[in-house]
Amino acid sequence: MTGLIILSAFIAVIVVAFATVIQKRLPDAIILFMGVGLGSVVLFFVFQAPDVAMTEAVIGAGISALIFLMALKHFKEAR
Amino acid sequence: MNFKRDVSIRTYSGFALSSLLVLTILNIILQNIPDKVERAGEQLLELNAQEGVANAVTSVVAYFRGFDTLGEIAVLFVAALGIGMMLSSNCKAPHKEESNFILQKASKLLFPVIMLFGVYVMIYGHLSPGGGFQGGVIIASGMLLLLISDQNFEIPHSVISALETFAGISYVLIGLIGLLVMDRFLGNFLPHDISEMGMLLSGGIIPLVYIVVGIKVGSEMSLIVQNLIKRSEDD
Numbered sequence: 001m002t003g004l005i006i007l008s009a010f011i012a013v014i015v016v017a018f019a020t021v022i023q024k025r026l027p028d029a030i031i032l033f034m035g036v037g038l039g040s041v042v043l044f045f046v047f048q049a050p051d052v053a054m055t056e057a058v059i060g061a062g063i064s065a066l067i068f069l070m071a072l073k074h075f076k077e078a079r
Numbered sequence: 080m081n082f083k084r085d086v087s088i089r090t091y092s093g094f095a096l097s098s099l100l101v102l103t104i105l106n107i108i109l110q111n112i113p114d115k116v117e118r119a120g121e122q123l124l125e126l127n128a129q130e131g132v133a134n135a136v137t138s139v140v141a142y143f144r145g146f147d148t149l150g151e152i153a154v155l156f157v158a159a160l161g162i163g164m165m166l167s168s169n170c171k172a173p174h175k176e177e178s179n180f181i182l183q184k185a186s187k188l189l190f191p192v193i194m195l196f197g198v199y200v201m202i203y204g205h206l207s208p209g210g211g212f213q214g215g216v217i218i219a220s221g222m223l224l225l226l227i228s229d230q231n232f233e234i235p236h237s238v239i240s241a242l243e244t245f246a247g248i249s250y251v252l253i254g255l256i257g258l259l260v261m262d263r264f265l266g267n268f269l270p271h272d273i274s275e276m277g278m279l280l281s282g283g284i285i286p287l288v289y290i291v292v293g294i295k296v297g298s299e300m301s302l303i304v305q306n307l308i309k310r311s312e313d314d
Contacts (some may be wrong), residue, residue, distance in 0.1 A: 003109055007109070021090055022090075054217075066308075
């Protein structure tokens with residue numbers, strides 16, 4: 001059962017990361033990048049690291065996406 | 080302006096290679112899972128029991144490696160300093176653009192719950208998963224929700240500087256008192272009896288250190304988020 005969860009979470013992370021890489025529009029790629037963070041939250045939790053999972057849920061799925069989006073906005077204004 | 084980019088064949092092949100690598104590692108992990116993974120922390124748990132802290136990760140982060148944590152929050156401080164120097168210059172009056180109605184109402188509903196959860200994670204860091212860093216970041220994400228929903232909201236600069244100064248100074252002071260009393264930096268000078276393990280008031284200085292780390296991380300991350308959002312509204 002644990003192996004099944006680990007396998008499906010790994011495959012989900014790989015699929016979403018692939019979608020992030022091939023996505024042509026950058027804002028959509030950032031949203032998909034948040035999905036990679038959510039998949040790795042499941043992995044960290046299954047591998048008995050709830051502390052890291054909590055940090056990843058807030059930093060990887062929330063604040064880093066905000067920083068990327070704001071950087072994109074600055075970049076757009078600077079061009 | 081649209082943000083389109085070209086994805087080259089090199090990207091596809093690189094991604095295929097790295098996913099092959101990840102699947103190989105996964106195969107190794109899955110074959111070794113029953114005996115290898117669970118043996119890792121037993122010696123640490125024996126050592127951890129001397130300090131009377133239920134969460135072994137906390138006793139590593141805030142006690143055995145407490146000096147490293149001081150360096151980490153110094154790194155975070157320098158990052159906040161750099162972002163503040165780059166972004167908070169030439170501030171103009173922000174736009175008076177109203178945000179989404181649902182976002183406004185829902186953020187008013189969710190903000191107290193998020194803050195309460197952040198403070199809970201921070202205070203119970205030595206008993207349950209979580210701790211100062213996680214709690215501080217959760218509080219900063221609550222501040223982020225309030226900042227994107229309300230255009231006029233701004234965290235006062237004096238409050239952030241007072242909290243951050245208090246947290247940094249008290250971390251160093253706790254460490255120096257430990258140096259005086261126990262002859263080493265961050266020595267556990269408060270009573271930490273093993274029989275009180277699992278109580279809220281247990282573990283000596285470890286909960287105090289983690290709460291201080293939480294205050295510092297929360298104020299710094301709130302400052303970073305506020306600088307990014309307010310600056311991007313200006314021009």
